[in-house]
Amino acid sequence: MLDPLADIVTMLRPRAVFSKQVVAYAPWRVHRAEAGRPFYCLMLEGQCRLEGEGQAAIEVQTGDFVLIPEAQQFVMSHDAAGLAQDGAQERAQGGARVACEPVQLAEGVFRLGAATGAASARFLVGYCAFETPDAPILVSLLPRLVHVRADPRLAMLVQLIRDETGAHRPAREVILNRLLEVLLIEGLRGATEPSDTGLLRGLADHQIAIALRGMHEAPAQAWTVRELARAAGLSRSAFFDRFTRLVGVPPMEHLSNWRMALAKWLLRDNVPIARVAERVGYSSPATFGTAFRKRVGMSPARFARAETASASSVGDSGQA
Incomplete structure (x- = not known):
């Protein structure tokens, strides 16, 4: 082992949990509360706003990749209207809720919104798990949120993970775990704005x-x-x-x-x-x-x- 970034990702032992495709029709908004699971998103078409806990909202556009190594609470929406007010209301009501309930259309495909007019966004999202007991120490060295603008290599990797997740071929878990390692390394080294520390x-x-x-x-x-x-x-x-x-x-x-x-x-x-x-x-x-x-x-x-x-x-x- 010679490269610190590769070392950290390899030792995290990422394992695929699931991935899905989402088709969203405005207006839509989802508020998720996660137990520290790694989350990633690839915007296939359209755009959305994403706000991680304690962080400013970012615009996620077609081709963009987002990685949150330790997701806690975050909001995705078609725009930022009412974002802060809605978030404060949810916290006052005692925790996270899904403001826009996903509807399953097919295996691994979900819809957000009322499906009127043209879809405002289409994206792939996924979660993985870090199997090492040292994950908190290692994750603390990584940015809280990574946003990479339109990288075709990342798009290809996310699509490969989705394809492999839906298949039942031999050595599926091995392939998925290796693809996740490469995805994490590519995403982290493609970050244009490193975090304050790490x-x-x-x-x-x-x-x-x-x-x-x-x-x-x-x-x-x-x-x-x-x-x-x-x-x-x-x-x-x-x-x-x-x-x-x-x-x-x-x-x-x-x-x-x-x-x-x-x-x-x-x-x-x-x-x-x-x-x-x-x-x-x-x-x-x-x-x-x-x-x-x-x-x-x-x-x-x-x-x-x-x-x-x-x-x-x-x-x-x-x-x-």
């Missing part, structure tokens, strides 16, 4: 990107803030302040998070504990075990056994 903001800064790539290329190296600053061509204090401001956490905290995420990934892959300790920069299995137990709440061996049992359980249920 991995993309750090990678957009040439000097901080050098330090990030160094940590991910060589997690076993005995990095210090001084050595990372030297690699980035900055003074120690300037590097520390700049890294923390851009990435959102101090350099050594990011390194520690990355090492533990990598350790869990290796343990799930049945790599021997001594080898894992060496790969993530600990002087001995005992030292690694102490740090792992303090961070995770169980020994590396117990964690590996639990992950193996969980994977076997999922495999057995899938065969049933």
Whole structure:
């Protein structure tokens, strides 16, 4: 693993949940409350307004792609009229509701609105799940919302995911999961406006990107803030302040998070504990075990056994 963005997406272990096509007739408006599920949308025709929780509304136009790595509450509508007033009214009434109930037209196809006149928008939406228990730490490094203008590669990937979701071909789950990984990477690296903090903001800064790539290329190296600053061509204090401001956490905290995420990934892959300790920069299995137990709440061996049992359980249920 050499690229921080690819590392994060791979370790999130994205899994397809479902996707659907929506045909919308104005006026329409949908307010969704999600339990932190990753959400994506590709606008095939027309346009709409999308407002994530605590964020300004954006115009989503034909060909645009939107990714919310950890969706909580968001609103999609044909325009912004009454958006703030309606949202305040819903919150006062005690939570989220669907202002415009979808009507199923066919398998995987839904309608919004009264179907009078021409459709104002047609789009593909989908949800996925991140199967790693470290998802909160890894997702915190990603933007809250990604908006990419008219990218044909993303359009092709979303269509492939939709086609594969509706098919029942051999190795369907494997194909879907790989397509999702590529979709997430393409969407994240295509973001024109990186978030205030996080991995993309750090990678957009040439000097901080050098330090990030160094940590991910060589997690076993005995990095210090001084050595990372030297690699980035900055003074120690300037590097520390700049890294923390851009990435959102101090350099050594990011390194520690990355090492533990990598350790869990290796343990799930049945790599021997001594080898894992060496790969993530600990002087001995005992030292690694102490740090792992303090961070995770169980020994590396117990964690590996639990992950193996969980994977076997999922495999057995899938065969049933």
